[in-house]
Amino acid sequence: MTGLSHNAQWVLVSTLMLGAAAGLIGCFAYWKRQSLMSDALAHAALPGVVIGFAVLGFKSLPVMLLGAAASALLGALAVHAIRSGTRIKEDTAMGIILSVFFGLGIMLLTIVNRMPGGRQSGLDSFIFGQAAAMVRQDMLTMTAAAVVVLLAVLISFKEWKLYLFDPGFARGLGLSGRLMDAAYMTLLVAIIVIGIQAVGVILMAALLIVPAVSARYWTNAFGGMLALSALFGGGAGAAGTYVSTLGDGWPTGPFIVIAAAGVFLTSLLFGVRKGLLVRAMQRREQMRRPGARAVMSDPLAEGRRCHEL
Amino acid sequence: MEPVMREKGTAAALEEKGTEATRGEEGTAAAPRDNGLEPMRQSGGPEAVLEVSGLSAAYRRNRVLEDVTFRVAPGTLTAIVGPNGAGKSTLLKTMLDLHPRLGGEVRFFGTSYRKAKRRVGYVPQRGSVDWDFPTDALDVVMMGLYGQIGWLRRPGRRHRELAMAALEQMGMGAYAKRQISELSGGQQQRVFLARALVQDADLYLLDEPLAGVDAATERAIMDLLKTLRESGKTVMVVHHDLQTVEDYFDHVLLLNRTVVAHGPTADIFTRDHIARTYGGLLRMREKVTG
Numbered sequence: 001m002t003g004l005s006h007n008a009q010w011v012l013v014s015t016l017m018l019g020a021a022a023g024l025i026g027c028f029a030y031w032k033r034q035s036l037m038s039d040a041l042a043h044a045a046l047p048g049v050v051i052g053f054a055v056l057g058f059k060s061l062p063v064m065l066l067g068a069a070a071s072a073l074l075g076a077l078a079v080h081a082i083r084s085g086t087r088i089k090e091d092t093a094m095g096i097i098l099s100v101f102f103g104l105g106i107m108l109l110t111i112v113n114r115m116p117g118g119r120q121s122g123l124d125s126f127i128f129g130q131a132a133a134m135v136r137q138d139m140l141t142m143t144a145a146a147v148v149v150l151l152a153v154l155i156s157f158k159e160w161k162l163y164l165f166d167p168g169f170a171r172g173l174g175l176s177g178r179l180m181d182a183a184y185m186t187l188l189v190a191i192i193v194i195g196i197q198a199v200g201v202i203l204m205a206a207l208l209i210v211p212a213v214s215a216r217y218w219t220n221a222f223g224g225m226l227a228l229s230a231l232f233g234g235g236a237g238a239a240g241t242y243v244s245t246l247g248d249g250w251p252t253g254p255f256i257v258i259a260a261a262g263v264f265l266t267s268l269l270f271g272v273r274k275g276l277l278v279r280a281m282q283r284r285e286q287m288r289r290p291g292a293r294a295v296m297s298d299p300l301a302e303g304r305r306c307h308e309l
Numbered sequence: 310m311e312p313v314m315r316e317k318g319t320a321a322a323l324e325e326k327g328t329e330a331t332r333g334e335e336g337t338a339a340a341p342r343d344n345g346l347e348p349m350r351q352s353g354g355p356e357a358v359l360e361v362s363g364l365s366a367a368y369r370r371n372r373v374l375e376d377v378t379f380r381v382a383p384g385t386l387t388a389i390v391g392p393n394g395a396g397k398s399t400l401l402k403t404m405l406d407l408h409p410r411l412g413g414e415v416r417f418f419g420t421s422y423r424k425a426k427r428r429v430g431y432v433p434q435r436g437s438v439d440w441d442f443p444t445d446a447l448d449v450v451m452m453g454l455y456g457q458i459g460w461l462r463r464p465g466r467r468h469r470e471l472a473m474a475a476l477e478q479m480g481m482g483a484y485a486k487r488q489i490s491e492l493s494g495g496q497q498q499r500v501f502l503a504r505a506l507v508q509d510a511d512l513y514l515l516d517e518p519l520a521g522v523d524a525a526t527e528r529a530i531m532d533l534l535k536t537l538r539e540s541g542k543t544v545m546v547v548h549h550d551l552q553t554v555e556d557y558f559d560h561v562l563l564l565n566r567t568v569v570a571h572g573p574t575a576d577i578f579t580r581d582h583i584a585r586t587y588g589g590l591l592r593m594r595e596k597v598t599g
Binding site for chain 2: 031155156158159161162164165166168169171172173174175216219220221222224225
């Protein structure tokens with residue numbers, strides 16, 4: 001840390017907070033089976049960013065983020081409309097929306113870059129992320145938003161757990177499905193929108209997905225999964241940002257994703273809950289146990305066990 | 310109708326309730342075809358726990374429920390029986406606003422489901438949730454108390470004790486801290502039952518609780534349901550095993566997209582009614598089994 005400028009330290013803190021918040025919301029997306037949805041939403045945010053810039057004619061983060069949120073939500077609505085109005089399945093709908101919105105965003109970006117003053121817009125940094133290009137105000141916005149997400153999860157931890165595990169039962173208890181859907185979508189879009197400046201629209205989804213799947217390998221408790229996912233996300237965010245500041249103009253997103261991937265690989269191999277190493281050891285243990293062969297070679301007993309399972 | 314209740318050998322206190330409960334349904338039993346009209350005439354009878362009239366629902370363009378009408382008296386244990394695709398699960402879901410309703414009316418304890426929510430306990434099919442979710446058995450049971458705990462509040466020691474007691478009642482005390490994916494199908498079903506139990510509802514709706522469970526679980530579940538009935542609660546169960554209907558349930562609702570017949574098991578669960586519910590399927594089966 002000592003070698004870093006004051007500004008770089010701020011960048012580190014804000015990407016750490018962002019990573020932690022993304023790790024939390026990523027767990028929600030994971031249990032809603034919407035990991036791919038977060039990718040579609042992130043890509044769908046790009047046209048909004050560019051339009052926000054083009055309308056104002058100068059760079060204003062709040063306006064661009066508002067545009068990002070609007071176009072991400074439009075993407076979500078489009079996915080929903082395609083899924084319920086046609087015979088196209090959700091994954092296909094997300095594939096369509098992801099590529100069409102991203103293509104539109106790149107097209108608009110090319111046009112804006114040719115406009116006078118467009119070159120200095122720094123819009124390119126929204127594609128792969130450029131944490132170093134953030135100013136103090138951006139970091140404050142990002143940190144504040146991340147804190148709001150953290151609080152929202154902490155306060156209603158038990159409601160989220162119920163909603164994610166058994167939404168039908170939740171509704172029976174009087175927990176509004178619509179309210180929770182809206183809150184989830186708001187948090188997801190919020191975290192994507194504040195994150196794209198640092199990580200970029202292409203790789204933002206990785207910061208949502210990878211910490212959550214990594215955390216699953218270490219714990220069997222929902223609270224534990226949230227805490228670890230936040231820790232992994234925050235760690236990957238800070239580590240990736242730190243490495244990206246070592247070179248001149250290095251994008252942040254790829255380094256953050258590589259750091260997160262390292263955490264995932266470690267978890268996959270060494271995780272205590274169904275990590276590959278633990279599973280291999282358990283298998284060996286079972287084979288060695290006396291009588292293991294007898295039990296396995298009794299098809300009736302096996303059948304009964306399968307039935308019970 | 311009364312001899313049936315005696316034959317069942319239920320507690321003396323229950324007998325009175327049983328007769329009271331069945332009295333209102335005599336009309337339905339005598340003329341099951343007219344179920345569209347009968348319940349209306351009967352509304353002057355004992356207070357119904359559940360009143361469904363003209364209910365219909367669809368999946369996309371396929372109508373799965375058509376003009377379903379019946380009423381359930383308090384203190385009864387009813388099996389909902391019908392072939393695959395008869396709309397048994399959909400009936401429960403539609404009554405509970407979990408599936409869109411095309412038409413008709415559902416009243417719980419004389420009021421809407423919204424207002425009576427707290428008095429209704431629903432046990433969905435085991436397969437409706439992802440058991441790989443990171444949580445333990447006790448925690449799942451505790452979810453049944455969330456309504457009582459209040460939103461945004463944390464559960465306390467008393468709630469943990471209540472949940473533990475419910476698990477023990479289902480013979481699952483030793484598995485409280487077990488990760489739910491490591492439980493067998495029967496054990497998972499018992500956890501779901503315990504979760505419904507802590508809700509302390511007055512009407513329980515269970516979707517196939519006996520599907521694919523071991524014999525011990527089946528016994529534990531049926532014991533629980535009978536205990537619930539004896540304490541004055543009302544229970545409706547989607548059931549798939551025709552062999553056990555007469556042993557387990559005092560009432561039966563034969564369903565095939567609409568109500569074929571409904572009433573006390575001894576009167577309603579007849580060869581004729583079953584054949585009408587299952588169409589040609591049963592005749593085929595009888596030929597095979599001799």
